Amino acid sequence: MAAKASGPIKRTFTPWDDPSAKPFIQFENVTKRFGDFVAVDNLSLDIYEREFFSLLGPSGCGKTTLLRMLAGFEAPSEGRLLLEGQDISGVPPHRRPVNMMFQSYALFPHMSVEGNIAFGLKQDRMPKADIDARVAEMLRLTKLEPFAKRKPHQLSGGQRQRVALARSIAKQPKVLLLDEPLGALDRKLREETQFELMDLQQELGLTFVIVTHDQEEAMTVSDRIAVMDHGKLVQVASPAEIYEFPSSRYVADFIGDVNFMSGKVSAVTDGGVEIRDDTLSCSIAAHLENPGTKVGDDVWLAIRPEKMRISLDEPGDTATNCVSGEVWDIGYLGGVSVYHVKLANGNVVKSTVTNQTRLVERPIGWEDKVWLTWPHDAGVVLTA
DSSP, rough: OOOOOOHHHHHHHGGOOTTTTTOOOOEEEEEEEEETTEEEEEEEEEEOOTTTEEESTTTTHHHHHHHHHHHTTSSSEEEEEEETTTTTTTGGGSSSEEEEOTTOOOOOTTHHHHHHHHHHHHTTTTOHHHHHHHHHHHHHHHHGGGGTTTGGGGGGGHHHHHHHHHHHHHHHOOEEEEETTTSSHHHHHHHHHHHHHHHHHHTTTTTEEEESOOOHHHHHOSSSEEEEETTEEEEEOHHHHHSSSSSSSHHHHHHOOOOEEEEEEEEEETTEEEEETTTSBEEEEEOOOTTTTTTEEEEEEEEGGGSSSSSSSSSSSSSSHHHHEEEEEEEESSSSSEEEEEHHHHHHEEEEEOSSSOOSSSSTTTTTTEEEOOOOTTTEOOOO
């Protein structure tokens, strides 16, 4: 029987939008200090059962500390940590229904793949027949059956990663924690493994919490992402919401490429706003998500490069959402080309164009004068 796609489940899985849904994991006003350093600062967060949840942020933002507190390797300095409504702040790691997969994989080099997967089950004194059945199931799920007798040094990086994953889920934890699990894999294998992780999580029905600094990885696998900075949550939302509707310049800049234009609000209309930047020859018109914005406010417009149209031809209307400049750089990335356009005010704006033909010769070249335009709903007006 063919495997079922996870698409229908993903489309309907939004428990955070249901007021009656109870969180599976709760951080309640949690603070973690290491001496004078505050790693996590009065943070509250709800994670739901069967959610694939990502903690995303730069090094030192507190994401790994959150994961280690959930695993039981660190205790909160303040606040409570609940799992299924029970405070687990003082419960030791081996008594929590939580397992952690480390970035280093930490496999036993003298044991076979089977032995590594079975280790935790033997520690729990599970009957041998049950261990054999569980190991066989884990080998099947992670596609490791042909490598069951091999030692870790006889495996590729991707195979070792799957052994560590199989060992982590063999004890059937309620929550699986993954600390940069794909960091050691090459780009192509990492992308393939991301989808394998998603399918496995859906099949097992577990709650996955992953720590990563890779934005693309978080965008691919997650139901929701928590963007962190200096021990605080900056935004918690679905990948699409974070990309299309970032809550701040920090989030917009951290997730993917973005162009910023700044200015003062010159007019507010029904659902729209006009922005004036004296260094530009045009006015900026945009949809307005924040109803509290008023004339005279300093704002920024965040526009993704793929939403900026680039052309050698001057458009009919150059008064609104239209700037001209010189092509400063071109990045050919195979599927897309990225044009860096230097405007008259010295700012550099990016435009991404899909390469839909096989022509290597580009109609737009270095030092060409080009025009950039964008629709009113292309950008997000930000006040912070």
